[in-house]
Amino acid sequence: MKRFFGFVKKEFFHIFRDVRTMIILFGIPIAQLLLFGTVITNEIKDAHLAIYDQSKDEVTREITDKLLSSGYFVLNSYLDNDGDIEAIFKKGKVKEVLVFGPNFGQTLEREGKADVQIIADASDPNVGKLLASYTTGIINDYILKEMGELKMPMQITPEVRMFYNEELESVYMFVPGIMAMILMLISAMMTSISITREKELGTMEILLVSPLRPVQIILGKVAPYLILSVVNAVMILGIGHLVFGVPIHGSWVLLMAESILFILMALCLGILISAVAKNQMVAMFISLVALMLPTILLSGFMFPIENMPVPLQVLSHLMPPRWFIVILKNIMLKGTGFLFVWEETLILIIMAAVFTAIAVKKFKTRLE
Template sequence: MKRFFGFVKKEFLHIFRDVRTMIILFGIPVAQLLLFGTVITNEIKDAHIAIYDQSKDEVTREITAKLLSSGYFVLDQYLESTNDVEAIFKKGQVKEVLIFESNFAQTLEREGKANIQVIADASDPNMGKLLAGYTSGIINDYILKEMGELKLPMQIEPEVRMYYNESLESVHLFVPGIMAMILMLISAMMTSISITREKELGTMEILLVSPLRPVQIILGKVAPYLALSIINAAIILIIGHFAFGVPIHGSWILLMGESILFILMALCLGILISSIANSQMVAMFISMIGLMLPTILLSGFIFPIENMPMPLQVLSNLMPPRWFIVILKNIMLKGTGFLYVWKETVILIAMAVVFTAIAVRKFKVRLE
C-alpha cells in the first residue's frame, strides 16, 4: 500500500510539473464557463403541458383544442388543483401549465376580459420563454379569428409566470451544460492520454514489472484526475453560484455526490478509450470528436431533445451528459431530492459498470 501511495504521489507531481496539463485541467474549464454566454434555441415541438380548467366551458375547450392542434403542444394531463403544479413540474415531463379561471366564458362575455395563468418551467429559460410566447400567440389568434365579430371588445390576458428561473437568465442553462461537458472531457480525455502516454513511450511494461499490480497502476493513474476533477466541479459550482447567481436550491452534498459519480463514470470511459487507443493522438481524437460533439449536440445542453428526429432521440439515451444535466437542473434549479433523480443516477452507475467491465477485459488482453 505504501508503494501505491508513492506511485499516486509521483503522478500528482508529474501533473503539476506539466504546465499544459494544468492549463487543460483548470484554465480551459474556467475560461469556457466565463465566456460561454450564448446558447442556440430552436422552435418548440410536442412540448408537454398540463391544464387546470376551473371553468370547463365551451370557450376553454376551444382554446385547449386550438393549442393542442397547433402541433407545438401535447396534453400530458388535466390537473385537479393548483397544488399539483409543483409536483408535476418536478417530474420533469411537463414544461408548461395553463390555469383557466372559474366562469371563464361568462366573465369574458360580461366584462370583455378573462384571465389565463401560464406557468412555464424556466429551468431551461429559452424554452420557457418560447413556450409562453407561443401560447400567448395562439390565444391571441383565437380571439381575433373566433371572437372578432362580437361587439364587446373581448380580451383574454394571459398571466405568465416562470418557474425556477423567473428572470429567464440563460446562465441557468449553460452552467449545468458546461459543467457536464467539462467534467466529461477533462476526466475521460486526461485519463486516456495519461495511460496511452505510458504505452506510447514504452514505460507501461516497466511499470508492469514493478511490485505494483496492474490494477494498482491503473488506479494510481486515475486517482489524481479524480481528485482534480472534483476540485474542478467545486470551482464550477462556486463560480456559477456566486459570480453568475445560479441558485442551488437542493442539497450540496447530493450535488457533489452526483458529480463524483459522473466523474467516476467519465474516468471509466477514459480507461476504456485508453484500452482502444495506442497513441496519445488517437486517444485525444476519440475524446474530443467522440465525446465533445455528442455532448453538445445530443445531451439537451443546447438543442432540445424533443425537437430531434426519433433516431437521434434514441441515440441521446446513450450520452451520459444527458442524464447528468437532468440531475444538475433538478438539484440546482428545482431543489429536488434523490427520489426525483434516482433513475438518472442508476443509469450513470450502469454506464460506469459497463465501461469498467469492457476496459478491464481489454486491458487484460493487452497487458498479459
C-alpha cells in the same frame, strides 16, 4: 510535369486506400452537417403541457384543442389543484402549465375579457420564453377569430409566470451544461491520454511487472484526475453561485455526491478509450469528437432534445451528460432530493459499470 502528375495520382490512391483518412475527409463533415442541420433549430415542438382547468367549459376546451393541434404541445395531464403545479414541474417532463380560472367562458362572454395564467419551466430560459410566446400567440389567434364571429370586443389576458428562473437568466442553463462538458472532457480525455502515453512509451509493461497489481496501476493513474476533477466541480459551482448568482436550492452533499459519480463514470470512459486507442493522438481525437460534440449537441445543453428527430433522441439516451445535466438542474434550480433523480443516478452507475467491464476485457485482450 508527367512525374509530378504521377506523384499526385499516387497520393490520391494513398488517400483512398486509407479508411481513417476518408472518414476524416468525408465522414465527419457529413455527420456534422446532418447533426447541426437537424439539431439546431429555433422551433419548439411536442412540448409536454399540463392543464389546470377550473372552468371546464366550451371556451377552455376550444383553446386547449387549438393549443394541442398546433404541433407545439402534447397533453401530459390535467391537474386537480394548484398544489400539483410545482410537483409536476419537479418531475421534469412538463414544460408548461396552463391555468384557467373559474367560470372562464361565462366571464369572457359577460365582461368581454378573462384571465389565463401561463406557467413555464424556465430552467431552460429559451424554451420557457418560446413556449409562453407560442401559447400567447395561439390564444390571441383564437380571440381574433371569435371576435370576427361574435362582432363584439373580447380579450383574454395571459399572465405569464416563469418557474425556477423568473429573470430568464441564460447562465442558469449554461452553468450545468458547461460543468458537465468540462468534467467529461477533463476526466475522460486526460485519463485516456495518461494511460495511452504509458503504452506508447513502453513504460506500461514496466509497470505491469512491478509489485503493483494492474488494478492498482489503473487506480493510481486515475486517482489524481478524480481529485482534480472534484476540485474543478467545486470551483465551477462556487463561481456559478457566487459570481453569476445561480441558485443551489438543493442539498450540497447530494450535489457533490452526484458530481463524484459522474466524474467516476467519465474516468471509466477514459479507461475504455485508452484501451481502444493506439496512441495519444488517437485518444485525444476520440475524446474530442466522440465526447465534446455529442455533449454540446445531444445532451440537451444547448438545444432541446424534444426538437430532435427520433433517431437522435434515441441516441441522446446514450450520452452521459444528458442525465447529469438533468440531475444538476433538479438539485440546483428545483431543489429536489434523491427521489427525483434516482433514475438518472442509476443510469450513470450502469454506464460506469459497462464502461469498466468493456475496458477490462479490452486490456486483457491487449496484454495477452
